């Protein structure tokens with residue numbers, strides 16, 4: 001049940017499916033980090049476009065789409081609905097991330113939608129909660145985000161990527177395998193070639 005690995009795989013899949021976005025990520029890396037050294041953890045905060053790409057990936061592919069089941073400690077009203085004490089409550093982060101009322105072109109992968117907004121993924125903005133929100137939200141968020149951002153950054157910085165057998169980006173299979181953690185149903189194949197020669 002590796003949430004970080006699933007998030008990395010979905011991000012790479014979306015980048016392979018959207019070569020123009022991959023190009024922008026690689027251009028940002030060349031500009032911010034340069035091509036004389038590898039990207040480091042201290043670079044991550046400066047990689048604004050990469051951070052938008054990760055947010056957009058986790059909006060469309062929250063790796064734990066129903067979070068973890070919660071239980072109401074007391075009865076309460078939520079949005080006019082009565083929730084009895086001890087009810088099991090499931091939060092559908094997947095549906096929230098694709099809600100047409102909250103997002104324009106909700107099913108499309110558009111990292112630029114976050115440009116100039118303060119929408120974050122740490123549980124303050126309820127339309128984007130891939131780590132949950134509140135007291136039982138993910139305690140590993142900081143580590144998870146560093147691992148995902150650093151790995152994707154290094155893979156994009158060090159290598160050019162293409163799909164095998166002249167496959168078109170639009171042909172890339174994005175089938176999900178359902179579980180508490182939703183990962184790709186089929187392995188992702190992509191061909192790297194060296195980009196960073198130092």
Ligand code: HEM
Pocket residue numbers: 003004007063064067068069129130131132133135136137138139140141143144145148
């Ligand atoms: C991109 C990576 C990750 C994602 C997307 C993610 C997502 C989540 C989500 C959605 C929940 C449930 C929150 C809720 O029900 O409200 C959760 C819980 C949890 N996560 Fe993560 N997680 C990630 C990485 C990690 C890492 C790296 C660790 C540990 C080092 C971790 C440890 C935990 C634990 C212990 C819980 C249970 C918290 C509780 O029930 O109080 N997670 N995570």
